Amino acid sequence: MERTATGPAAAASAPLSGAPLPDGTAVVPVPAIADLLDGMPRQRHATTPAPASEPALAGPRPAAPLPSLPFPFPLLRPWRLLPTPTGTPFTFAYVAVLAVTSVFAALADPALVHTLHQDSSTDVAHLVRTPGLVLLASALWIAGGVLSPYALAFVLVLTALERRIGGARAACVFLAGHVLATLATEVPVGLAVLFGHLPATSLHRLDYGISFGVAAGIGSLAGLLRPWLRWPLLTLTAGTLLDDLIAFQDPMTNWGHLIALTIGVASWPFVRRWAQSAQGCGEL
Template sequence: MVRSAPTPASAPFTLAYALVLLGTGLFVHLGDPRTVHDLLAASSTDVSHLFQRPLLTLLASAVWVVGGFVSLYLPALLLVLTPLERRIGGLRTAGVFLLGHVLATLLTELPVAASVALGHLPHSSLRRLDYGVSYGLIACAGALAVLLRPRARWALVGGTAVLLTVSSLTGVVDPLTGWGHVLALLTGLGCWPYVRRGARRRATAAPADAAADRANG
């Protein structure tokens, strides 16, 4: 577990993001319940908010974690993002996370908007409480998987798929969010050229940096 802990040198993005989520998680548990509910509702990536303020909504929804600071999403985020960032760097890790978060959100909410416009769903479907890090986290899990050896890769992908299936079947997540999780995983797996290129560049740069440090020392 010690190796999974991010440090300012090895995984600054993961460390900073985890601290933000820890802070908002503590606020969920310690803050005024009404204020907490209002902030979560305002950060929800439902159709109504996405049409009114898309960029702010997408960013705001990613600073909250479902379950607060006791959520299993926090240790899962450390276990996934830390090794990914160590392999491809903070900017690329943030890029994969945001891509999964944004794409999965839009690909699940836009069909809802179309269904409401066509009269297949009631207008109440335009507002729902949907926030959290799960889409970005699952996309990063998919991206990390393509960098692992085959046995570890399929274990990670298979384990993630099983967890998503169980969550959907047991009603832990609603069907729309369940589809979003699947899309996020596929998005992460689809990032394989991007993450492998980043991993190669980082692996090539590491010996050069070490040699420069020895020369300066």
Template sequence: MHQRTDRAVREESFAAPLLDAVPRQPGPAAPPPSPPPDSGARRWLRLLPTPTGTPFTSGYLLVLIGTSLFMEFADPATVAAALRESSTDVAHLGETPLLVLTASALRAVGGLGSPVVFVLALVLTALERRVGGRRTAVVFVLGHVVATLATEIPVGISVVVGHLPESSLHRLDYGISFGLMASVGALTGLFTPLVRTLVLGGLGVMLASDLVELSNPLTDWGHPLALLLGVSCRPLLRRAGAARTR
């Protein structure tokens, strides 16, 4: 019994290469895998922030929700005092710069009902999914801080030389628009050339009209500065986005 079994094993091992050399008839080709039925829905859902996919955007929006609820339902006198203490005017920047630069970016003008908050959620989500949370946070903070200082420091100099009254040192200034504009500028670097041209062209027309009216000089000058700052981050973010995609 053992001899016959060993012989059978040797015959099979000897015949295996010969059998492999015999051409086989190709069977019917397998159909290509079809995409899952909810792939389109998933692509749309990626436009929205999630705690795991976009932790920076999700956390920042939670903070904005909290501060907006405070501004909506807290005592008006308390809200007014909090806004004054977090204003990035020249007087507060000279006393507590880190505090006011941080606190002013945690409150949205108009609260949750402002369309700026909705646009911010979409822009930060798209940017974070491409380049990561840390780079997105750096772009946002850089735009907020640099545009604020670039518009407030000339005010202080103008007051010192006598071109503006001393009351210009004390004004209510807070919000997320500078950080948003820098994020938009950075995000355009990840677009195709045509889409990037259309977006920047539309924003350029809007910002130019604001500069012509100049109803709020510091904000009207700060927005294009923040946008250009975000656009200047484009080469670094494009490399980061390509590496993240790979």
């Protein structure tokens, strides 16, 4: 015998539309039944669908990535202060060469070292005879050795500059300061000797080292820094160089440092354009 459902279960399984039942009677639609029953609350239809709730078991949303902080921030990325063979090949190779020459200068016979320094000097006499050779050779020595402040400044400044504009362009900035500041200080000496204002011994003035290139690198790097770091760096550097000039211990070299710093500042339009093309950001 076939079983038929009766009672509430049957009512729940019955169609909700006006389709006829087996006995021929039609089912009254649900809204009509609701109208016949007093006190039955009607369902309110929202004009806009409510936002679907997130699953209860859904994990926390991933946090938005923090904005990357530009270099230099030594407390966050101290390893970027030092040169590496892959990241800054020019600075790394140059530091290696300077380390070798500094060790040699410290351990070799002082007379031999003095002779090499004289042969590498960018004085007027050497610039007239072999300008290209002495301009390159003079940049292979550190005046004062590896403990010189310019040695530390060379590592930090050239590393930061090369990371921003590339090795070839950083080399151009360094050489521009080294060569132009050297010529700017030695040419007046030659003219002064020519016109009798200085003795002939001034043509053989000992002049070598990397300080002019470092000063130009500082001035150039300042153009890539944020203003809150740019101007204090320039003020401190210029103040130190002016203090050395006022001391009048080596006025020609001190003038060369200021000229090299000015050359670095004058390179700001170029280094900013290079930084934008190399890394998409003109400031550090």
